[in-house]
Amino acid sequence: MTDPGKKFRIVKFLKIIISCAVLTIASLLTVATIRTLSMDVNAGLQLANWEKTTNLSLVLDRHEREQLFANLKDAIRIRTVSYSQTNLNTSALLLFDRFIRKAFPTVFSSSKVKHELVANYSHLFWVQGSRPELQPYMLLAHTDVVPASEDDAWEVPPFSGDEKDGFIYGRGTMDDKGSVMGILAALEYILMKGYTPQRGFYIGLGHDEEVHGLNGAVNIVRLLKERGVKLLFVLDEGSAILDGILKGLDGPAALIATSEKGATVLKLSVSMPPSHASMPPRETTIGILAAAVKRLEENPMKRLFGLGPEGGMFEHLAHKFRFPLNFVMSNLWLFAPLIARIMERNETTNAFVRTTTAVTMFNAGVKENVIASYAEAFVNMRIHSAQTLKEVLECVESTVGDPRVKIEVVYGFDPLPISPYDETSFGFQIIKKTVLDMFPSMIVAPGMCIANTDSRHFKDLSSSIYRFTPAIYKPGDAQRFHGINERTSRENYEGMVQFFFRLFQNCDIKKLPESHTSVHEL
Ligand SMILES: N[C@@H](Cc1ccccc1)C(=O)O
Numbered sequence: 001m002t003d004p005g006k007k008f009r010i011v012k013f014l015k016i017i018i019s020c021a022v023l024t025i026a027s028l029l030t031v032a033t034i035r036t037l038s039m040d041v042n043a044g045l046q047l048a049n050w051e052k053t054t055n056l057s058l059v060l061d062r063h064e065r066e067q068l069f070a071n072l073k074d075a076i077r078i079r080t081v082s083y084s085q086t087n088l089n090t091s092a093l094l095l096f097d098r099f100i101r102k103a104f105p106t107v108f109s110s111s112k113v114k115h116e117l118v119a120n121y122s123h124l125f126w127v128q129g130s131r132p133e134l135q136p137y138m139l140l141a142h143t144d145v146v147p148a149s150e151d152d153a154w155e156v157p158p159f160s161g162d163e164k165d166g167f168i169y170g171r172g173t174m175d176d177k178g179s180v181m182g183i184l185a186a187l188e189y190i191l192m193k194g195y196t197p198q199r200g201f202y203i204g205l206g207h208d209e210e211v212h213g214l215n216g217a218v219n220i221v222r223l224l225k226e227r228g229v230k231l232l233f234v235l236d237e238g239s240a241i242l243d244g245i246l247k248g249l250d251g252p253a254a255l256i257a258t259s260e261k262g263a264t265v266l267k268l269s270v271s272m273p274p275s276h277a278s279m280p281p282r283e284t285t286i287g288i289l290a291a292a293v294k295r296l297e298e299n300p301m302k303r304l305f306g307l308g309p310e311g312g313m314f315e316h317l318a319h320k321f322r323f324p325l326n327f328v329m330s331n332l333w334l335f336a337p338l339i340a341r342i343m344e345r346n347e348t349t350n351a352f353v354r355t356t357t358a359v360t361m362f363n364a365g366v367k368e369n370v371i372a373s374y375a376e377a378f379v380n381m382r383i384h385s386a387q388t389l390k391e392v393l394e395c396v397e398s399t400v401g402d403p404r405v406k407i408e409v410v411y412g413f414d415p416l417p418i419s420p421y422d423e424t425s426f427g428f429q430i431i432k433k434t435v436l437d438m439f440p441s442m443i444v445a446p447g448m449c450i451a452n453t454d455s456r457h458f459k460d461l462s463s464s465i466y467r468f469t470p471a472i473y474k475p476g477d478a479q480r481f482h483g484i485n486e487r488t489s490r491e492n493y494e495g496m497v498q499f500f501f502r503l504f505q506n507c508d509i510k511k512l513p514e515s516h517t518s519v520h521e522l
Pocket residue numbers: 209210211212263451452453454
């Protein structure tokens with residue numbers, strides 16, 4: 001028979017617990033609501049307060065427009081493929097050198113432009129400004145591309161540069177010949193208009209970015225360091241305008257990446273004496289390695305969503321999400337774990353959630369009737385900003401958990417520092433203003449590059465490194481990077497040219513307007 005006094009005490013205790021829980025949830029939701037309503041992230045600097053600059057506009061006639069696209073198609077047809085650091089298509093790189101000299105005669109003949117070849121195949125341009133007291137900036141792009149096999153399911157052959165339904169197809173259209181040709185075309189046009197920039201700038205075109213830029217970008221940095229150059233900001237590939245890719249976001253968003261993930265490639269290998277397939281060991285090198293790789297795939301790295309630049313990105317975007325996502329995104333402190341579980345379901349947004357693990361190569365075996373003496377697998381990981389290379393290696397070792405599997409670091413580096421994006425950050429604000437000049441109602445937010453770029457080599461020359469191209473990408477486009485049917489629309493490519501044509505002029509202001517921020521955050 002239960003003691004009535006004890007029963008009363010249990011009921012009373014439960015009532016206290018429940019009321020505390022209700023109070024806690026109510027207060028958390030109250031804080032969250034206040035934060036949502038007060039997160040009035042305005043367009044930032046009032047555009048009316050900007051110094052006036054030249055307002056040259058670029059209006060192309062039909063012939064000029066066709067020539068613009070013809071040049072991009074010709075660029076795509078030159079197969080500047082990088083296979084490895086010791087295997088690049090150098091004859092194609094030489095062809096590309098000759099091609100751009102012909103395609104951009106004003107750039108290469110102007111007294112305002114100094115051009116030099118770096119490490120035989122990379123290009124460094126210095127565009128002299130009329131006001132040498134203004135600190136220069138730098139634009140980066142790369143001329144090399146990853147391989148593309150002709151027998152893939154490409155709708156248009158990857159190096160034909162052919163057009164279909166308003167898109168120019170080809171390896172390099174998105175990554176990164178669109179930027180190379182867009183920057184040079186914008187410079188060609190603006191020089192032809194007799195424009196002299198006030199703020200000087202560099203253009204660096206690396207020839208080995210896809211194999212880590214150790215000859216191209218690294219030597220460009222070495223030259224600039226020898227010359228004592230410090231850069232106001234650096235702008236490279238690495239992010240874009242996403243339209244429909246972030247579920248629940250009303251409209252396109254220009255994400256100017258203020259950092260990029262770290263990266264590492266690990267070589268996992270297993271060795272054992274070869275033997276006859278008719279008398280196999282219980283576990284072969286291939287079986288042991290396959291099991292280890294499977295464990296890595298089945299145990300993704302921990303969720304870190306909101307602990308890196310993506311936190312700032314989603315909070316900046318929060319007020320543009322439909323309810324209840326606007327409420328949720330304004331309160332990542334409370335809802336990050338929930339958002340992470342939703343975002344990890346899609347491979348593009350999963351890259352914002354964690355350090356990613358991609359098994360990209362698996363080599364083993366010499367003959368079908370010989371037990372393989374050696375098996376190796378390569379694992380490509382992109383390290384979330386809230387994690388270090390060392391922590392990732394420790395995780396991998398414990399997940400593999402098999403002393404027979406040797407783990408070697410092919411290369412690796414920590415996540416990059418986060419560049420400033422407040423209202424006094426010249427680079428961020430000038431890129432943002434240029435986007436708003438082109439797309440006045442565009443949402444612009446700081447973002448995170450989930451891959452890696454040559455710009456990481458420039459961190460000693462500038463603390464303001466941004467990754468952004470003004471291309472608009474829709475669902476499915478992310479998979480075209482290094483994938484099949486890479487393509488750019490005519491609008492995206494002409495937008496690239498317009499963006500840089502505008503940027504050259506916007507950078508001519510001496511300083512940003514005073515910031516009258518209207519961002520009220522708790
Ligand atoms: N940019 C390419 C190549 C690269 C990989 C890793 C480091 C640097 C460059 C990528 O992100 O895959």
